[in-house]
Amino acid sequence: MATSDKVAAVEEIAGKLRASNATVVTSYTGLSVAQLKELRRSLGEDAQYRVVKNTLTKIAAKEAGVLELDEHLKGSTAVAFVTGDPVTAAKGLRDFAKDNPALVIKGGVLDGKSMSADEIKKLADLESREVLLAKLAGAMKAKPSQAAAVFQALPSKFVRTAEALRVKRDEQGGAE
Incomplete structure (x- = not known):
């Protein structure tokens, strides 16, 4: 050469x-x-x-x-x-x-x-890059939706607790 x-x-x-x-x-x-x-x-x-x-x-x-x-x-x-x-x-x-x-x-x-x-x-x-990216996107999408469900549960639980306390207070004879 x-x-x-x-x-x-x-x-x-x-x-x-x-x-x-x-x-x-x-x-x-x-x-x-x-x-x-x-x-x-x-x-x-x-x-x-x-x-x-x-x-x-x-x-x-x-x-x-x-x-x-x-x-x-x-x-x-x-x-x-x-x-x-x-x-x-x-x-x-x-x-x-x-x-x-x-x-x-x-x-x-x-x-x-x-x-x-x-x-x-x-x-x-x-797995190929595309499959790994799809799995990552799915995991990232799942976590915010789970967090949103938790955050939505807190106010509704608070409302249910407050309503239960009001009902209990009414049953015990009214406001103090």
């Missing part, structure tokens, strides 16, 4: 690292071209899966300020650059790895924090 090609490759990888909110490093040894194509499709539109050269990727990671990747850049390496929901990409990788044991998740980075392969698998077990 000529020097200008290497410089361009480093700049491209560094740009992808800067633009990504998550990256997942994998080993792809033993996967066919057709399987890699299928894997790229399973990751969705918000992730790009690319076979990379370790040395160039280390240089690009240093330029992009993502030093956490260095420990995973050994052997045959491919990186998933995730610009959207990292849970969706993690699920795609996990599910593909179940069917194709040749794909090994080495680790990655999520929002600037290093993640082990086990942590990425735990990330894949989470």
Whole structure:
């Protein structure tokens, strides 16, 4: 590879690292071209899966300020650059790895924090961002309605108590 090609490759990888909110490093040894194509499709539109050269990727990671990747850049390496929901990409990788044991998740980075392969698998077990947001909205809607019911109960309870005291006073012989 000529020097200008290497410089361009480093700049491209560094740009992808800067633009990504998550990256997942994998080993792809033993996967066919057709399987890699299928894997790229399973990751969705918000992730790009690319076979990379370790040395160039280390240089690009240093330029992009993502030093956490260095420990995973050994052997045959491919990186998933995730610009959207990292849970969706993690699920795609996990599910593909179940069917194709040749794909090994080495680790990655999520929002600037290093993640082990086990942590990425735990990330894949989470529900999607949309489902979590819907659950949060439901919980936030339920709490105010419960609070409103409590606040409405206090005045009505006070009125019932005052009425019971008035009735009791009337039964005992009137006002004092």
